[in-house]
Amino acid sequence: MFTVFTLLNMVARQVIWDLPGLVDAATDDFVLGSIWLTLYASFLATLIAVVFGTPLAYVLARHDFKGKSLVEAVIDLPVIIPHSVAGIALYTLLMSRSPVGGVFAGIGLVFEDHLPGIVAAMFFVSASLYINAARDGFHSVDYRLERVARTLGASQSRAFTRVTLPLAVRHLLSGAIMSWARGISEFGAVVMIAFYPMIAPILIYYRFTTTGLRGSQPIAVMLIVICLTVFLSLRVISRRWERG
Amino acid sequence: MIRFEGVSNDWGEFRLRDVSFSVGEGEYFVVLGPTGAGKTLLLETIAGFYTPRSGRILLRGEDAETLLPEERGVGFVYQDYSLFPHMTVEGNTRFGLEMRGVSAEEVERRVDEVLRLLGIEGLRDRYPGTLSGGEQQRVALARALVIEPDILLLDEPLSALDTRTREALRDELRRIHRARGTTTVHVTHDQTEALFLADRVAVIIDGMLVQVDTPDRVFNKPGSVRVAEFVGVENVLEGVVTGYTDGVASIDCGFTVKAVSEVTEGSVYVFIRPENIILSAEAFPSSARNVVECTVLEVVKLGSVHQVKTDKGLNVAVTQQSVDEFGLKQGSRMYASFKATAVHVIQRSV
Numbered sequence: 368m369f370t371v372f373t374l375l376n377m378v379a380r381q382v383i384w385d386l387p388g389l390v391d392a393a394t395d396d397f398v399l400g401s402i403w404l405t406l407y408a409s410f411l412a413t414l415i416a417v418v419f420g421t422p423l424a425y426v427l428a429r430h431d432f433k434g435k436s437l438v439e440a441v442i443d444l445p446v447i448i449p450h451s452v453a454g455i456a457l458y459t460l461l462m463s464r465s466p467v468g469g470v471f472a473g474i475g476l477v478f479e480d481h482l483p484g485i486v487a488a489m490f491f492v493s494a495s496l497y498i499n500a501a502r503d504g505f506h507s508v509d510y511r512l513e514r515v516a517r518t519l520g521a522s523q524s525r526a527f528t529r530v531t532l533p534l535a536v537r538h539l540l541s542g543a544i545m546s547w548a549r550g551i552s553e554f555g556a557v558v559m560i561a562f563y564p565m566i567a568p569i570l571i572y573y574r575f576t577t578t579g580l581r582g583s584q585p586i587a588v589m590l591i592v593i594c595l596t597v598f599l600s601l602r603v604i605s606r607r608w609e610r611g
Numbered sequence: 612m613i614r615f616e617g618v619s620n621d622w623g624e625f626r627l628r629d630v631s632f633s634v635g636e637g638e639y640f641v642v643l644g645p646t647g648a649g650k651t652l653l654l655e656t657i658a659g660f661y662t663p664r665s666g667r668i669l670l671r672g673e674d675a676e677t678l679l680p681e682e683r684g685v686g687f688v689y690q691d692y693s694l695f696p697h698m699t700v701e702g703n704t705r706f707g708l709e710m711r712g713v714s715a716e717e718v719e720r721r722v723d724e725v726l727r728l729l730g731i732e733g734l735r736d737r738y739p740g741t742l743s744g745g746e747q748q749r750v751a752l753a754r755a756l757v758i759e760p761d762i763l764l765l766d767e768p769l770s771a772l773d774t775r776t777r778e779a780l781r782d783e784l785r786r787i788h789r790a791r792g793t794t795t796v797h798v799t800h801d802q803t804e805a806l807f808l809a810d811r812v813a814v815i816i817d818g819m820l821v822q823v824d825t826p827d828r829v830f831n832k833p834g835s836v837r838v839a840e841f842v843g844v845e846n847v848l849e850g851v852v853t854g855y856t857d858g859v860a861s862i863d864c865g866f867t868v869k870a871v872s873e874v875t876e877g878s879v880y881v882f883i884r885p886e887n888i889i890l891s892a893e894a895f896p897s898s899a900r901n902v903v904e905c906t907v908l909e910v911v912k913l914g915s916v917h918q919v920k921t922d923k924g925l926n927v928a929v930t931q932q933s934v935d936e937f938g939l940k941q942g943s944r945m946y947a948s949f950k951a952t953a954v955h956v957i958q959r960s961v
Contacts, residue, residue, distance in 0.1 A: 511693045517680035518658055518687040519707030519758060529706070533697050 374591060381588045385581065392585035398570065402590060405566040406597075408482060409550030412489035413543050416497040421539070424501035425527070429510060442495045453491050454559025461487060461560065484561035489550035497539075497546035504538025505531060540605045544598060551594060612636045612794045613657060613762060618666035625652045626818040629666070634796060639788050641809035642798040643829070645841060649818040650798035654764045657796065658685050671761065681710075683762075686755030686793075690767035692747040694739035700726075700750050701735040707758040725757040728787065745776035749783075756791065765797040769804060781807055802842055806830065814838050831884065832955045839882045845918075845926040846883040849959060852876045859900070859951055866923055869900040870954035878959040885928040887953035890919060890945050892937055899948040907943040910934060921947065 381389050392398045427439065445453055461468040461478040468478060478484035508531050516526035532539075554568040562569060567590045575583035613634040620627040627649050634640040644650050655661055657668065659680035668675040670683060686707075695703050701722060708718045726732045729749040739747055748768060755763060768784070769777045785808055788795055799805060805812045806826045813823040822834040833839035839847050850864035852874065860872040860879075868881055894902050905921035917934050919927045925947050929939070937943065 509691075509693060511689050511691075512695060514655070514658070514660055514680070515687055515689065515693045515754075516695075516706070516710075517660075518683070518685050518760075518764075519754070520681050520710035521706075522679075522681060525710065530695055 377584065378588050378591065381584050385585070388581060389585045389588060392589055398567075398586050398589070401565050401570045401586075402567045402593060404482075404485070404564055405551050405568070405590070406593075408485040408566060409489050409493070409547050409553075411482075411486045412493055412550045413497065413547045415486070415490050416494040416546050417539070417543055420494055420498040421501055424498050425505050425531075427498075427502045428505035442498050445492050445495055450492055450553065450555030451559060454488060454556035457484075457488055457491055457556060458560045478560060480561050480563045482561075482564070485557050485564075485566055488556035488560050489553050492553050492556050493546040493549035496549055497542040500542025500545065501535070501539050504535035504542070507538065508534045537605060537608065540601075540608070544601050544605070548594065548598060551590075612638070612671060613640075613796065614669040614672075616667050616669070618656065618663045618668060620652060620656055620661055620663050622652050622661060625649045627652055627656065627663075628818040630815075630818075630820050631666075632813055632820055632823050634794060636794055637792040639795045639797065639808055639810045640813065641805040641811070641826075642796065642813045642815055643800065643802065643805045643841075644798070644815035645800055648815045650800075650815055651766050652818075653815065654687070654766050654796060654798055657683075657762070658687055658764060659683050684760050685762045685764055686758060686760035687764045688748075688751045688755050688766065688768050690771055692739070692744075692751040692771075694747055694750055694754070696739050699736050699738055700731065700742075700753075703739070703750055703754050704735075704757050707754060711758065721757050721759075725753045728756070728790070729753045729783070743776075744772050745780060748772065748780060752783075752787070756787070756793070759793075761794060763793045763795045765795065767799055768797065770799065770801065784808060802830070814841060816841065833882060834957065836880055839880075843884070844882045844955075845885045846881075846888075846924070848881040848883075848924055850879050850881050852879055852956075860956060862956065864924075866903050868954060869951045870956045871951045872954075872956040874956045874958050879956050880959045882955040882957070883925070883949055883953060885918065885926045888925060888927045888947050888949045890927050890929055890933065890937065890939075890947055892945060894946045894948075897948060898950060900951040901947075901949050901954070903947045905945055905947050907939055907941055907945060909941060910939050919945075921945070923947070 427435065459465060461471065461484065463469060463472040463477060463479060471478065476483055478487055512530050513526045516530045517523070521529060552568065554572065557566055558569055565573065567586060571583045571586050571590070574586060615630050615632050618627055618630045625647065630653065642650050642653060652661065656663060659675065659678060662676065670678065675683065695706065698706065704722050704725060705718055708721060713721070726735060729752055731746065731749050731753060734742065734746060734750070739750065742750065769780055772780060781804060797808060809826045811823060812826050812829045814821050814829060816837050822829055822838045829838065830842050833842055833844060836847055848864040848868070850862040850868065852860050853863050854861040855875040858871055860870050860874060862868045862870060862879060862881055864881055870881065889899070903923055903925065905923040905925060907919055908922055909920040911918045916928045916930060919929055919939060921927065927947060933939065937945070
C-alpha cells in the first residue's frame with residue numbers, strides 16, 4: 368500500500384502540476400537515450416547471468432560438494448554489502464590502471480565510464496537474484512525425472528533440455544525478470560565505475576542536484592511507467608506460458 | 612543377464628554391503644526388504660546412477676562400469692511413477708523412442724501397441740496430473756516397456772496404490788511378464804507381492820543380501836532369524852537337539868518339538884509359521900506330530916485374524932470364528948498342534 372501510494376503520488380503530482388515537463392522529457396533524446404541505455408545494459412547483465420548462472424544454479428541444485436555453502440554465501444554477498452562499496456570494489460578491480468582492468472583495456476574492453484562498466488556493476492548486484500531463482504527452480508524438479516529420462520535413452524544434456532529445463536523455465540524467467548529489474552534500479556555501484564554514459568537513475572540524481580524536482584521528477588515518472596509496463600507484460604507472458 | 616559380484620556402495624544413509632547375486636534371462640526377481648534396506652540404491656546401481664565402491668556388475672556378460680545409464684538397456688519405474696508432468700500420456704510414452712531415434716512410423720506402431728497392452732489407449736491425450744494413481748502407474752509401465760528394455764527395474768511399483776488397484780496391477784505385472792518375458796528386478800517390502808510374482812526372492816536387510824531363494828523356501832525355510840522375523844515367522848524358538856531318528860529331530864525348546872530336519876545335533880533355532888499351528892480345546896488324533904498343551908496369555912485382533920499368544924512362546928493365528936467357538940481369552944487352556952514338516956530348523960552358534 369505504502370509503495371503504491373508513494374509511486375502514485377509522484378506520477379499524479381507530475382501529471383497534474385507539470386504535464387508539459389513530462390512531455391518535454393518524453394521528447395528529449397538525451398533522456399530517452401539514458402532510459403534505453405539503462406534497459407539495454409541491464410538486459411546484457413541479465414543475459415550474462417543467464418549464460419553463466421544457469422549451469423552454476425543447476426550444479427548447486429543437484430550436487431553436494433565441499434565448499435557448497437561457501438559458494439552460496441558468495442552468491443548472496445552482493446545483497447548484503449552496500450552497493451557503493453561494491454562499486455568501489457569493481458572500480459579498483461576493473462579500472463584501466465589495475466592489472467585486471469589493464470588486460471581488458473588491452474583487448475579494447477574499457478570499463479570506466481563505458482557500457483561494460485555499467486553492465487559489470489549491474490551484473491554484480493543482480494546476478495544473485497537470477498542464480499537463486501534458477502537454483503530453486505531446478506531443485507523443484509524431481510531428480511528422478513532426469514534419471515528416468517536417462518534410462519529411456521536421453522543423454523544428460525537431452526534429459527536437461529527436454530525434461531528439467533521446461534519444468535524449471537518459469538523460475539528461470541521469473542529470476543531473469545527480477546534480475547533485470549534489479550539492474551535497472553541500480554545506482555550506487557554504477558555511479559562509482561561509470562558516471563557516464565548516464566543511466567537513468569544517475570541522470571535523475573544529476574538533474575535533482577542541479578535543477579531540483581522539476582528536472583528530475585519527469586524522468587523518474589517515465590522510468591516508472593516504462594518499467595511497470597515492461598514488467599507487467601513479462602509477468603503476463605510468464606503466467607500464460609506457465610498455464611501452457 | 613545381471614550379475615553382481617561383491618558389490619558395495621554407499622549413498623548417504625543407504626548402503627550395499629558385499630552384494631552378490633545373478634538374475635537369469637526372463638526371470639522375475641524380487642528383492643524384498645524393509646524400508647531403508649538399500650533396495651532403491653540396488654536398482655539405481657544397476658541403472659548406472661551410482662558406481663560401486665567395490666565389486667563389479669555384469670549386464671549381459673559385459674562389465675557395466677563404463678556403460679552410461681542410457682546405454683544399459685534398462686526400463687525404470689519408480690514408486691511415485693515419475694511421469695513427465697509437462698507431457699501427455701502419449702508424449703511420455705513416445706519419449707524413449709524419440710531419444711533412440713526410432714522412425715516416426717515405428718514410434719506410432721509401438722506406442723499404440725503398448726498403450727493397448729496396458730489398456731490405456733483412451734488416456735493418450737491426458738496429462739499425468741489428471742490421472743489416478745493406478746492410471747499413472749500403467750503409463751509409467753508403458754513408458755518403460757515401449758523401449759523394449761533388456762531389463763525392467765521396478766521400485767516399489769505398487770506400494771502407493773489402494774488395495775484394489777494394487778491387486779489389479781499385480782495381476783497385470785504377471786500377465787505382462789508372461790507375455791513379454793522381460794528380465795525383471797522388482798523391489799518391494801510387500802511379502803504378498805513377492806510370493807505372487809517372483810521366480811526367486813532376495814531378502815535384503817541393512818544393505819546385505821541375507822537369502823536368495825525360491826519364494827516358497829524364503830517364506831517357509833528362512834535361512835536366518837532376521838529373514839524369519841522379516842517374512843512373518845513369528846515363532847522363533849531356541850532349542851537343543853536331543854535325538855534324531857529317520858530324519859526327524861527331537862528338540863528341547865522347554866517342551867519337545869518334533870521336526871523334519873537336516874540338522875541332527877547341537878543348538879538350533881526352530882521356526883514355525885503361526886498359520887501352521889492349529890489350536891484346539893482337546894488333544895485329538897491327527898497327522899500332527901506335535902501337540903503342546905498351553906495357556907493363552909493374550910488374544911490380539913490383527914485385521915481379519917487374531918493373534919493368540921501362549922505361555923509356551925508360541926504365537927498362533929486364528930479366525931474370529933475360532934475365537935468365538937473356543938471362547939478364547941486370557942487363561943484358556945488349549946492344545947497347539949503342528950506337523951513335523953511345518954517346523955524349520957537351522958543350526959545356532961552358541
